[in-house]
Amino acid sequence: MLGLKSKDTTLLVVVAILTLLAPFILNPFPENSALAQFNAGYPDLMQRFVIYGIFAIGFNILFGLTGYLSFGHAAFLGVGSYAAVWMFKLLSYNVVPAIMLSVIVAGIFSVLIGYISLRRSGIYFSILTLAFAQMSFALAYSVLSNPKFNLTNGETGLQVYADDPQIFHRAGLPDLPHFFGLSMRSTYTLDVGGWSFDFNAGYYFCAAIMLVVFYLAIRIFNSPFGLMLRAVKSNQQRLNYTGLNTRPYTLAAFVISGMYAGLAGGLLAAMDPLAGAERMQWTASGEVVLMTILGGAGTLIGPVLGAGFIKYFENIFSKINDGVLHAWFAFLPDGLENALVAIIHPFVGKGWQLTLGLMFMAIVIFLPGGLVEGGKRLGALFRRRSSDETASGETKPAE
Amino acid sequence: MGILEVKGVSKRFGGLQALGNVNLSIAENTVHAIIGPNGAGKSTLLNCLVGKLIPDTGSVMFDGQSVLGRKPHEINQMGISRVFQTPEIFGDLTVLENVLIPCFAKRDGAFELNAFGSVRSQADIRERAEQILLDVNMQDKGSMHAASLSRGDKRRLEMAMCLVQEPKLLLLDEPTAGMARADTNNTIDLLKEIKSKRDITMAIIEHDMHVVFSLAERITVLAQGTPLVEDIPEKIKGHPKVQEAYLGQAHDE
Numbered sequence: 001m002l003g004l005k006s007k008d009t010t011l012l013v014v015v016a017i018l019t020l021l022a023p024f025i026l027n028p029f030p031e032n033s034a035l036a037q038f039n040a041g042y043p044d045l046m047q048r049f050v051i052y053g054i055f056a057i058g059f060n061i062l063f064g065l066t067g068y069l070s071f072g073h074a075a076f077l078g079v080g081s082y083a084a085v086w087m088f089k090l091l092s093y094n095v096v097p098a099i100m101l102s103v104i105v106a107g108i109f110s111v112l113i114g115y116i117s118l119r120r121s122g123i124y125f126s127i128l129t130l131a132f133a134q135m136s137f138a139l140a141y142s143v144l145s146n147p148k149f150n151l152t153n154g155e156t157g158l159q160v161y162a163d164d165p166q167i168f169h170r171a172g173l174p175d176l177p178h179f180f181g182l183s184m185r186s187t188y189t190l191d192v193g194g195w196s197f198d199f200n201a202g203y204y205f206c207a208a209i210m211l212v213v214f215y216l217a218i219r220i221f222n223s224p225f226g227l228m229l230r231a232v233k234s235n236q237q238r239l240n241y242t243g244l245n246t247r248p249y250t251l252a253a254f255v256i257s258g259m260y261a262g263l264a265g266g267l268l269a270a271m272d273p274l275a276g277a278e279r280m281q282w283t284a285s286g287e288v289v290l291m292t293i294l295g296g297a298g299t300l301i302g303p304v305l306g307a308g309f310i311k312y313f314e315n316i317f318s319k320i321n322d323g324v325l326h327a328w329f330a331f332l333p334d335g336l337e338n339a340l341v342a343i344i345h346p347f348v349g350k351g352w353q354l355t356l357g358l359m360f361m362a363i364v365i366f367l368p369g370g371l372v373e374g375g376k377r378l379g380a381l382f383r384r385r386s387s388d389e390t391a392s393g394e395t396k397p398a399e
Numbered sequence: 400m401g402i403l404e405v406k407g408v409s410k411r412f413g414g415l416q417a418l419g420n421v422n423l424s425i426a427e428n429t430v431h432a433i434i435g436p437n438g439a440g441k442s443t444l445l446n447c448l449v450g451k452l453i454p455d456t457g458s459v460m461f462d463g464q465s466v467l468g469r470k471p472h473e474i475n476q477m478g479i480s481r482v483f484q485t486p487e488i489f490g491d492l493t494v495l496e497n498v499l500i501p502c503f504a505k506r507d508g509a510f511e512l513n514a515f516g517s518v519r520s521q522a523d524i525r526e527r528a529e530q531i532l533l534d535v536n537m538q539d540k541g542s543m544h545a546a547s548l549s550r551g552d553k554r555r556l557e558m559a560m561c562l563v564q565e566p567k568l569l570l571l572d573e574p575t576a577g578m579a580r581a582d583t584n585n586t587i588d589l590l591k592e593i594k595s596k597r598d599i600t601m602a603i604i605e606h607d608m609h610v611v612f613s614l615a616e617r618i619t620v621l622a623q624g625t626p627l628v629e630d631i632p633e634k635i636k637g638h639p640k641v642q643e644a645y646l647g648q649a650h651d652e
Contacts, residue, residue: 003515003517003520005519216515219514219515219517220514220515222517222518222519223513223514223515223516223517223518224503224507224511224513224516224518224521225511225512225513225514226514226518227492227496227499227500227503227518228500228503230489230491230492230496231489231492231496231500233491234489234490234491234492235487235488235489235490237487238487238488238489238560239489239500240470240471240472240475241449241471241472241475241480241481241483241487242472242475242500242501242504242560242564243472243475243476243501243504243505243508243509243564244472244500244503244504244509244510245470245472245509245510246472248510248512249510252512252514256514
């Protein structure tokens with residue numbers, strides 16, 4: 001179907017079903033239960049799951065296939081956001097032109113950075129991209145924000161003001177990003193028993209785009225182009241002596257992944273029309289590296305899983321404070337309760353990154369292929385166990 | 400006029416004169432061996448032919464065109480394929496994918512942005528790749544990871560990758576280095592078979608005299624960066640200069 005292998009079609013359909021049903025899946029606990037804070041089914045977080053999923057899918061096309069580790073992809077994310085907000089300021093709050101410009105501007109930007117950075121490989125490539133991203137951050141944070149020429153609005157972040165032209169803005173349209181009149185913030189809440197499920201327009205808009213770009217990524221993975229990219233990772237010298245020019249292949253991969261990042265940046269601005277320079281900082285570039293490795297670099301679904309995993313941690317674990325911990329362990333004697341809370345305290349709330357770091361270390365050491373490899377090993381384990389059972393079942397009568 | 404004409408090539412690495420005024424002509428459809436003791440400049444010469452090194456002086460003409468200043472992939476597209484001293488293959492890919500890549504390079508040239516087509520749907524390319532695996536007797540290993548092959552099989556795979564491009568000139572850098580005797584003999588048979596099946600020129604750099612004398616139609620002996628003699632194998636065997644280069648001077652004190 002759609003020109004895919006049956007295995008990949010199944011994967012795409014499963015991902016589509018999961019994203020469509022995400023408001024249910026991510027809200028498994030009733031509203032008033034003690035576990036309700038583990039619910040991730042609120043619009044803001046669900047949007048971030050899919051947007052960072054897009055970012056990581058794109059990053060994986062570069063890193064997972066060619067092995068070139070870019071430490072500057074957040075620059076493209078930031079550029080995409082700025083481009084989108086400028087479209088809101090100049091044209092209207094419609095997200096379609098905003099996102100298109102995000103992708104185009106990020107594409108042009110990545111041609112420039114990629115053309116220079118790809119002259120080197122390995123650590124030198126990573127350092128070059130990092131340097132470019134930090135330069136972009138400095139430009140956005142201060143240089144391009146002065147009274148004479150204010151492109152980025154510096155520290156405050158770029159946002160839409162009442163005196164902006166917005167030449168296509170009409171009275172009937174929402175005063176927030178919208179898709180031809182459908183506000184990205186509009187949410188339908190379904191209450192069933194103790195549960196409440198949010199169906200948000202912005203989330204479904206992002207999810208639809210993610211499914212499209214995920215499909216494109218599958219096509220790229222299975223194409224001759226994708227095969228050459230994997231060959232670059234495996235043995236670039238052999239590829240050169242096989243008559244292939246590796247430079248345009250790596251540049252194309254770099255630009256495609258830059259455009260994915262720009263798309264993600266544009267969507268971030270479309271959900272919340274504000275673009276700040278911190279989006280370009282190296283920590284943001286590092287985050288997408290973590291997502292990809294955590295989920296499984298070079299696999300199709302890995303980066304999406306990694307993105308979801310990290311964003312879940314960032315938003316859910318960081319909300320567990322001492323009060324919540326005390327409530328959990330209230331049934332214990334006071335001394336024990338306080339001791340347990342004191343032990344767990346550094347790993348939750350503001351210390352969520354500590355837990356994430358430990359899990360990242362554990363995954364890199366024990367599952368170098370990321371969460372996807374973990375899944376595969378579990379699958380193999382179950383298969384072996386069931387085949388063992390059938391084998392022992394066959395031998396028994398002989399005894 | 401040979402298919403490959405090397406004229407007055409020299410190459411210096413700092414104080415070391417690796418090649419000094421090398422002249423070499425390889426005739427079309429012959430197997431030409433280049434032999435010489437360690438440090439004679441054999442590999443340097445080969446690297447000058449494929450674009451890895453640029454000689455300081457001289458010219459290298461292939462099929463009437465100069466190869467100097469061209470990048471390795473351009474030289475390959477002209478019709479020169481190279482087998483490395485240690486097999487260079489795509490270890491992370493399957494054996495079939497390894498031979499698909501040169502098929503694409505042959506058909507589509509140095510770059511083709513086919514990002515939405517499917518590799519599986521390219522019937523002509525797959526057919527070619529499967530045929531060449533059959534030719535080198537690896538048809539049942541197509542789905543194996545190339546890195547997990549034995550050394551001999553890696554060598555066969557690398558040769559298959561070169562041959563599937565139908566090069567006019569095949570350069571072999573010690574194709575039997577580190578092989579067991581049986582594997583060496585298999586390689587010799589494979590090369591003989593290739594030679595009998597198609598029009599191809601081969602240049603072999605080799606230490607193993609058994610290989611050289613079973614295959615070569617002409618032999619050039621290099622010593623200290625310059626060609627000593629060039630002749631047919633029968634005359635090389637007993638040539639005094641060759642013995643001198645390999646075994647030292649007869650009247651050494």
